[in-house]
Amino acid sequence: MYLIQAHLVFPHPPVASAVRRELLRASTPADGLEHVFVQVADGSATAVLFIRAPSLFQAEAAARGICANFLACSSTHPGARLLSVAVGLVPSLGHLLVSGGDAPGRDAPFGEPSGGNDLPWQHPDASGP
Structure with missing residues (x-):
C-alpha cells in the first residue's frame, strides 16, 4: 500500500x-x-x-x-x-506509533508543525538546542 x-x-x-x-x-x-x-x-x-x-x-x-x-x-x-x-512523507508517523497517538502537530495542516518547533517530529516537551 x-x-x-x-x-x-x-x-x-x-x-x-x-x-x-x-x-x-x-x-x-x-x-x-x-x-x-x-x-x-x-x-x-x-x-x-x-x-x-x-x-x-x-x-x-x-x-x-x-x-x-x-x-x-x-x-x-x-x-x-x-x-x-x-x-507522501509523514515525518511524525514514528512518534505517532511510539506515543500511542499523541503526535505533536496532529491538528495542524501537513507541513506546519505546531508548538513552534523547527522539526515537525520533535515532541513539544523535548528539550533541544
Whole structure:
C-alpha cells in the first residue's frame, strides 16, 4: 500500500468532508483506493490517498486518475485545480506509533508543525538546542 498526497486549490474554501466524499466517488475499484484523509486550509486541500498497488508508479497514476475524475465530476467544487500528486512523507508517523497517538502537530495542516518547533517530529516537551 502506498500513501500518495494530492494538493488541490479551490476558488472558494473547501469543506474537508465534502472533498473526501467526492474523491471516494471519483475512484473505481481498479484504482485500489483503500482510504482518504483530507485536510483543508486557506482555499486549498491536501488529500492523502492510501492506494493498494503493485508499484509506486501505479499508485501515483491511480491517484492522478482519481483526482482527474474528481475535477471533471465535482458538482460542489467547480474551478478546483490539482497542483501536485506525489508520494507522501509523514515525518511524525514514528512518534505517532511510539506515543500511542499523541503526535505533536496532529491538528495542524501537513507541513506546519505546531508548538513552534523547527522539526515537525520533535515532541513539544523535548528539550533541544
